[in-house]
Amino acid sequence: EAGVVQSPRYKIIEKKQPVAFWCNPISGHNTLYWYRQNLGQGPELLIRYENEEAVDDSQLPKDRFSAERLKGVDSTLKIQPAELGDSAVYLCASGGSRRGDTGELFFGEGSRLTVL
């Protein structure tokens, strides 16, 4: 079975440019997460979806970040405009629908963003 698929794996842009990341979760997983991981740090939650509903977006910088999850499957995370401090790895994860499985997440390989 395919795991969580993310693209692109790497992206280099200049500041003030837009960028978008795409995630395809594991089939049947209704929970999808976007995390940001800075070098030497643990992942930090940006947004969590239950099906197509964003149930936790309290840590998403809404002035420049946006996300959507179409039909409760694929998701896109967008940054516009990007700032130097946005350089990080953006991780997508999905989880099963059973209660109590909220911590057993399956992560993609991440999208590494470098803002120059």
Place this chain on the structure above:
Amino acid sequence: EDQVTQSPEALRLQEGESSSLNCSYTVSGLRGLFWYRQDPGKGPEFLFTLYSAGEEKEKERLKATLTKKESFLHITAPKPEDSATYLCAAGGSQGNLIFGKGTKLSVKP
């Protein structure tokens, strides 16, 4: 404020030298303590879930334990392939997951 702290930040071991990694947490309404392994350039890979104090889980050379305030990841007779960053995460009452910064383990042959 919910918080997860891991120590040490980095650990170097010789092959076969057993040790432990620590994860202390302050989380209201804990809904599980989770351990992940992360290799360079990869996403975290799930290892264990612990739900209650006294619980233990084992997988090959790894054993995770849980108390009311902390969790330990014991590594017995490690091999070079165990080298990775080990992340601890606590499940909060709101369904969120709070990660620590991780412990980078290096095992030398």
